[in-house]
Amino acid sequence: MDQSLYLMLDSKGSPIARGRVQGNTSGQYWQIQVEDGKIDEILEHKTLLLLSMMDSEPSYQGIIVRSRNDMIQLEVTKVDRDSNDMRKNLRVAVHFKSLIYPLTGRWKGRRAIESNDLSCGGVAFFTDHSLQVGEQLEIVVPVTSQPLVVRCQILRMRPTEDAAIPIMYAAKFVDLCNDEETLLREAVFNLQLRGRPKTS
Numbered sequence: 001m002d003q004s005l006y007l008m009l010d011s012k013g014s015p016i017a018r019g020r021v022q023g024n025t026s027g028q029y030w031q032i033q034v035e036d037g038k039i040d041e042i043l044e045h046k047t048l049l050l051l052s053m054m055d056s057e058p059s060y061q062g063i064i065v066r067s068r069n070d071m072i073q074l075e076v077t078k079v080d081r082d083s084n085d086m087r088k089n090l091r092v093a094v095h096f097k098s099l100i101y102p103l104t105g106r107w108k109g110r111r112a113i114e115s116n117d118l119s120c121g122g123v124a125f126f127t128d129h130s131l132q133v134g135e136q137l138e139i140v141v142p143v144t145s146q147p148l149v150v151r152c153q154i155l156r157m158r159p160t161e162d163a164a165i166p167i168m169y170a171a172k173f174v175d176l177c178n179d180e181e182t183l184l185r186e187a188v189f190n191l192q193l194r195g196r197p198k199t200s
Helices: 083-088 176-193
Strands: 005-008 015-022 029-035 047-052 060-069 071-078 091-093 098-100 111-119 123-125 136-141 148-159 165-171
Touching: 005 029, 015 176, 029 060, 047 071, 047 165, 091 176, 111 176, 123 136, 123 148
Parallel strands: none
Antiparallel strands: 005 015, 005 047, 015 029, 029 071, 047 060, 060 071, 091 111, 098 111, 098 136, 111 123, 123 165, 136 148, 148 165
């Protein structure tokens, strides 16, 4: 994964663009080339949060100093918050149909679901079957660069206003390997930057 690639968020934590650091990152001032053609949207903000796609890299806050074409100069300071937690909590509305398989529940076979949102740390989905809080299952995530089958645990359920699908379940991913985390992070970053829910 590209160490120079950062997701740029506004002061409320909403992703607005992706940027690639040009040159040295050891100094106080960074030059960043804005990708996705969103330079005008970036310049509406005074400060940005820079969230690296790399687990090992910290996050930064940047104050826009100047801009030219698709390049901006930022005065950066390291952010104290846990970057990995920030990446895990970055949530995107994404709608895909998929399947779940039981690991600890009393049911067998497979069940159809439709997702509501996805983060690096978990997924929320609808199903017309009853699940229990604490239950573990496997879920197929089809929006990564190659489909993933990952383990998750039901955290909570929330009633909906749709009589056809009355419950939404929120689940956290468990026992992810590094490759699975990387694929999920890339998918969440890419979906966020498209600026609209994806339907498959």
